[in-house]
Amino acid sequence: MSSVSARTLDSNHSLTEGLRFELQAQCPETGARAGLLHTAHGTIETPVFMPVGTQGTVKGLTPAQLERDLDAKIILSNTYHLFLRPGHELIRDFGGLHEYIRWPRAILTDSGGFQVFSLSKIRKVTEQGVVFHSHLNGDKHLFTPESTVDVQRALGSDIMMVLDECLEYPPPSMKEVRQSMQRTIRWAGQAFRHYRHFDTSRQALFPIVQGAMSAELRVECAEKLLELNAPGYAIGGLSVGEPREESLAMTEITTPLLPREKPRYVMGVGKPEELIEYVARGVDMMDCVMPSRNARNGCLFTSEGKVIIKNSRYRDDRGALDPACSCYTCRNFSKSYLRHLFLAGEILFSVLGTLHNMRHYLDIMRRIRQSILLGEFPELLRTRRIATVVGTE
Amino acid sequence: MSSVSARTLDSNHSLTEGLRFELQAQCPETGARAGLLHTAHGTIETPVFMPVGTQGTVKGLTPAQLERDLDAKIILSNTYHLFLRPGHELIRDFGGLHEYIRWPRAILTDSGGFQVFSLSKIRKVTEQGVVFHSHLNGDKHLFTPESTVDVQRALGSDIMMVLDECLEYPPPSMKEVRQSMQRTIRWAGQAFRHYRHFDTSRQALFPIVQGAMSAELRVECAEKLLELNAPGYAIGGLSVGEPREESLAMTEITTPLLPREKPRYVMGVGKPEELIEYVARGVDMMDCVMPSRNARNGCLFTSEGKVIIKNSRYRDDRGALDPACSCYTCRNFSKSYLRHLFLAGEILFSVLGTLHNMRHYLDIMRRIRQSILLGEFPELLRTRRIATVVGTE
Numbered sequence: 080m081s082s083v084s085a086r087t088l089d090s091n092h093s094l095t096e097g098l099r100f101e102l103q104a105q106c107p108e109t110g111a112r113a114g115l116l117h118t119a120h121g122t123i124e125t126p127v128f129m130p131v132g133t134q135g136t137v138k139g140l141t142p143a144q145l146e147r148d149l150d151a152k153i154i155l156s157n158t159y160h161l162f163l164r165p166g167h168e169l170i171r172d173f174g175g176l177h178e179y180i181r182w183p184r185a186i187l188t189d190s191g192g193f194q195v196f197s198l199s200k201i202r203k204v205t206e207q208g209v210v211f212h213s214h215l216n217g218d219k220h221l222f223t224p225e226s227t228v229d230v231q232r233a234l235g236s237d238i239m240m241v242l243d244e245c246l247e248y249p250p251p252s253m254k255e256v257r258q259s260m261q262r263t264i265r266w267a268g269q270a271f272r273h274y275r276h277f278d279t280s281r282q283a284l285f286p287i288v289q290g291a292m293s294a295e296l297r298v299e300c301a302e303k304l305l306e307l308n309a310p311g312y313a314i315g316g317l318s319v320g321e322p323r324e325e326s327l328a329m330t331e332i333t334t335p336l337l338p339r340e341k342p343r344y345v346m347g348v349g350k351p352e353e354l355i356e357y358v359a360r361g362v363d364m365m366d367c368v369m370p371s372r373n374a375r376n377g378c379l380f381t382s383e384g385k386v387i388i389k390n391s392r393y394r395d396d397r398g399a400l401d402p403a404c405s406c407y408t409c410r411n412f413s414k415s416y417l418r419h420l421f422l423a424g425e426i427l428f429s430v431l432g433t434l435h436n437m438r439h440y441l442d443i444m445r446r447i448r449q450s451i452l453l454g455e456f457p458e459l460l461r462t463r464r465i466a467t468v469v470g471t472e
Numbered sequence: 473m474s475s476v477s478a479r480t481l482d483s484n485h486s487l488t489e490g491l492r493f494e495l496q497a498q499c500p501e502t503g504a505r506a507g508l509l510h511t512a513h514g515t516i517e518t519p520v521f522m523p524v525g526t527q528g529t530v531k532g533l534t535p536a537q538l539e540r541d542l543d544a545k546i547i548l549s550n551t552y553h554l555f556l557r558p559g560h561e562l563i564r565d566f567g568g569l570h571e572y573i574r575w576p577r578a579i580l581t582d583s584g585g586f587q588v589f590s591l592s593k594i595r596k597v598t599e600q601g602v603v604f605h606s607h608l609n610g611d612k613h614l615f616t617p618e619s620t621v622d623v624q625r626a627l628g629s630d631i632m633m634v635l636d637e638c639l640e641y642p643p644p645s646m647k648e649v650r651q652s653m654q655r656t657i658r659w660a661g662q663a664f665r666h667y668r669h670f671d672t673s674r675q676a677l678f679p680i681v682q683g684a685m686s687a688e689l690r691v692e693c694a695e696k697l698l699e700l701n702a703p704g705y706a707i708g709g710l711s712v713g714e715p716r717e718e719s720l721a722m723t724e725i726t727t728p729l730l731p732r733e734k735p736r737y738v739m740g741v742g743k744p745e746e747l748i749e750y751v752a753r754g755v756d757m758m759d760c761v762m763p764s765r766n767a768r769n770g771c772l773f774t775s776e777g778k779v780i781i782k783n784s785r786y787r788d789d790r791g792a793l794d795p796a797c798s799c800y801t802c803r804n805f806s807k808s809y810l811r812h813l814f815l816a817g818e819i820l821f822s823v824l825g826t827l828h829n830m831r832h833y834l835d836i837m838r839r840i841r842q843s844i845l846l847g848e849f850p851e852l853l854r855t856r857r858i859a860t861v862v863g864t865e
Contacts (some may be wrong), residue, residue: 136813136820143800165812169788173808181804395562407536411574415566419558420529426822427529 094119096310097237097283100342106456110334110361113451116342118237119281120177120185123152125342126358126451128444129187129366130437133157134164135180138371139426139433142182148407149437152184153237155366158230159191159198162220163213167233175235187366188236189346190227192243192287193315204244206262224266225273228284236282240313240346241270243287248320250291260296263289264303271307285344287315292325294332301336311342318347318367327356334361351380351443352463358447359460370440374432377421380439386414388432393418406438407431487512489703490630490676493735499849503727503754506844509735511630512674513570513578516545518735519751519844521837522580522759523830526550527557528573531764532819532826535575541800542830545577546630548759551623552584552591555613556606560626568628580759581629582739583620585636585680586708597637599655617662621677629675633706633739634663636680641713643684653689656682657696664700678737680708685718687725694729704735711740711760720749727754744773744836745856751840752853763833767825770814773832779807781825786811799831800824 093099099117106112116123130137130145132154137145145151156176161167173179176186195202195211202211208223224242231239243263250256267286274284286304290296304312314333317326330345337343344364345357357365370380379386381401386393396414408417408431420428450459486492492510499505509516523530523538525547530538538544549569554560566572569579588595588604595604601616617635624632636656643649660679667677679697683689697705707726710719723738730736737757738750750758763773772779774794779786789807801810801824813821843852 134812134816134818135809136816136818139819141800141820141823142804160816164816165787165808169808172788173790173806179806179809181809394558395565397566407534411535413566413572415558415562416528416572416574419527423527423529423553423557425527425529426532426819427534429819430532430534430823 094280096279097281098310098342100311100340102340104452104454106359106451106454108457109359109460110331111358111447111451111456111460112361112363113448114342114363116363118153118185118283120183120237121152123185124445124448125363126354126444126448127153127364128354128440129153129155129364130440131155131157131366131368131371132180132182133368134160135176137433137437138375139429140437142180144407144434145182146184148434149441151437151441153187154182154184155187155189156180156234156236157191157194158188158227158234158240159194161188161234162191162230163215167230171233171235175233177235185237186234187238187344187364188231188234188240190231190240190242191222192227192240193245193347195222196245196247204262206265208242208266209244224269228270228273232277232282238311239274239282239284241267241284241286243267243289243315245289245316245319246291248292250293253293253296256291256293257296260289260291260300263287264300267304267307271309283310285309285311285313287313287346288333289316290329291316292321292329294328297329297333298336301333305336305338309341311344312337313344313346314362315346317345318349323349323353327353327360330357330362331360337361351439354440354443355447355460355463358451359456367440370436371433374436375429377428377432379417379432380436388414388418388421388428390418400435401439404435404438404442406435408435408438487673489672490674491703491735493704493733495733497845497847499752499844499847501850502752502853504751504840504844504849504853505754505756506841507735507756509756511546511578511676513576513630514545516578517838517841518756519747519837519841520546520757521747521833522546522548522757523833524548524550524759524761524764525573525575526761527553528569530826530830531768532822533830535573537800537827538575539577541827542834544830544834546580547575547577548580548582549573549627549629550584550587551581551620551627551633552587554581554627555584555623556608560623564626564628568626570628578630579627580631580737580757581624581627581633583624583633583635584615585620585633586638586740588615589638589640597652597655599658601635601659602637617659618666621663621666625670625675631676631678631704632667634660634677634679636660636682636708638709638712639682639684641685643686646686646689649684649686650689653683653693656680657693660697660700664702676703678702678704678706680706680739681726682709683722684709685714685722687721690722690726691729694726698729698731702734704737705730706737706739707755708739710738711742716742716746720746720753723750723755724753730754744833747833747836748840748853748856751844752849763829764826767829768822770821770825772810772825773829781807781811781814781821783811793828794832797828797831797835799828801828801831 101115104113114125199211227242342363382403393414399409494508497506507518592604620635735756770781775796786807792802
């Protein structure tokens with residue numbers, strides 16, 4: 080408890096609804112911005128990539144590695160998973176998620192909407208909310224716009240997300256997309272009314288722009304959500320299997336409608352080389368399971384492209400995974416040894432691979448941020464030469 | 473390479489056949505001894521427990537955690553596994569195992585005999601050696617007394633073991649045990665002749681006393697092996713399923729026959745509370761997969777006994793796993809969170825559990841060693857109160 084409390088934000092930085100966003104630089108030619116996002120658990124330099132810690136742990140990493148080796152300032156956790164196991168009430172009784180998982184810095188929790196739609200085979204959406212069966216034991220549960228705020232209040236995350244409906248790709252009919260989008264707007268309104276009944280000083284709540292792949296519906300949704308005067312805005316329903324051009328197009332349509340002075344979060348993106356594209360379109364926050372999941376599957380991102388480590392060409396490769404990277408893995412181990420660990424199914428492979436991939440993502444964002452602050456972002460975007468770090472396909 | 477070289481032993485400590493053993497204290501009432509075992513990769517304080525790194529990694533731990541968090545001075549690796557994958561020649565071409573796995577301290581390798589007998593379903597022992605089929609792909613291989621020395625020379629381990637025949641429990645007829653033991657003696661002779669053809673200055677070779685559960689054969693084997701004037705001696709063929717009393721009895725019969733001025737290693741033992749028993753019988757070195765394997769299975773050793781972490785009693789347990797332990801796991805996390813990680817199948821559980829169990833073993837040995845140096849070993853043995861660390865069944 081003490082280490083968590085000791086690191087909370089100084090009281091002289093006042094937060095409004097859990098946040099204070101400080102815009103530091105804006106690229107005059109693109110939408111790219113650099114800023115500082117102050118939360119009750121520290122300040123986050125944006126644009127930022129948030130490591131995903133689904134079940135209250137970024138798979139394969141200790142909190143010490145996240146903090147000291149990667150200097151991650153914020154991680155993401157999943158309300159759906161933590162609600163089912165170990166349960167939000169238990170976590171609340173421990174003083175919240177930061178204390179339970181011993182992560183002293185910021186946490187964003189998603190509402191669980193995406194997981195309900197992707198993991199639960201049996202679910203039913205009504206105006207009231209979504210009824211679903213646990214993928215763990217089949218138990219039936221109901222998520223409402225209000226209850227997911229309550230669950231996240233129990234978790235004590237710095238940034239909470241509203242319950243939304245996330246549609247599959249390709250999307251259903253325009254009529255159904257519109258109905259779903261309108262429900263997401265109504266749910267967001269209910270969530271915010273509920274949220275504002277309580278002390279909002281240490282937790283922010285973001286609504287989520289939906290509308291599938293329709294520019295018209297995205298615009299309509301964004302404009303409606305602006306009425307909430309939320310502390311920040313997210314763009315959801317992307318990264319569901321659509322072509323990359325569509326995800327970027329939907330982002331590009333939406334960000335100019337969102338308030339300049341508030342953080343913007345695109346959920347679930349992206350590949351290493353896509354991060355800069357989202358930043359160019361005015362996005363401040365991103366998350367994706369790709370760095371950790373791909374690492375565990377033996378796919379490592381480097382400044383020289385993807386390394387599929389099981390490949391026999393690495394059998395006697397003495398070189399570092401990425402000579403341009405200064406992570407623990409690249410400073411110490413050969414590709415040959417990493418391949419051996421992968422083939423032998425050793426835990427250490429997941430640890431070293433995740434450490435590297437995550438560092439690769441965070442370093443890309445650091446370089447992008449630096450280029451914005453130095454006024455060099457257009458050049459970086461044009462050349463795609465993020466130092467030597469962005470992987471090529 | 474540089475970090476390995478930088479840490480090799482100062483040249484003013486001369487080694488004979490890879491070792492220099494310095495006896496520091498001997499308990500006047502028991503067989504317990506404390507010493508310093510100098511190797512080409514640093515000095516090991518004995519008695520010592522060696523973490524097992526079967527395939528070139530102590531499962532779940534980075535070399536940095538082994539070195540900084542646990543201060544392990546020596547680990548064990550398996551010739552059988554490394555021979556099959558990635559291959560000893562590849563490791564030799566990398567400059568040896570220390571460099572390949574980036575472990576700058578000492579390494580002991582077993583000969584592979586035990587694994588051939590426990591992992592390979594199809595095998596045939598002849599006077600020449602043992603023919604076996606790889607458990608990975610069925611490929612046929614031959615281990616001879618000479619070839620296993622060659623493989624370990626390629627690995628560059630600080631302490632190598634001779635090829636021996638490890639019998640099952642209950643053992644076969646006395647006649648068969650005697651034949652096997654005599655073959656092990658002949659093999660040891662061949663291994664030593666082969667070993668001494670080469671530069672022995674940086675690698676030791678230990679013969680292994682066999683003889684199943686027969687005191688007579690153990691004595692006969694030990695006396696024969698003394699003729700080798702080996703740099704150290706091991707006791708093998710224990711921990712194969714026999715009652716603890718038998719393992720201790722076989723040890724107690726053997727150690728007084730071994731040279732006082734040389735290190736003694738009992739292979740494959742033991743439970744936390746057994747370590748002191750072996751030390752009392754004059755053993756300096758031990759290894760066992762128990763701390764790491766049990767950790768992965770959710771069985772954690774503490775000063776208050778075993779913790780089966782999945783147990784529902786730990787669901788909301790805010791306490792540290794072991795309040796008497798100062799490892800990273802115990803300093804930071806609750807039993808409730810550890811249980812959550814275990815039930816969720818998270819890698820972090822294996823990491824944190826292994827870190828703790830290994831620390832528990834190493835701390836027990838540190839306390840035992842300290843008691844010998846202070847002349848307090850008999851009291852420790854009588855009360856079994858290794859500070860508050862030895863687990864009770």
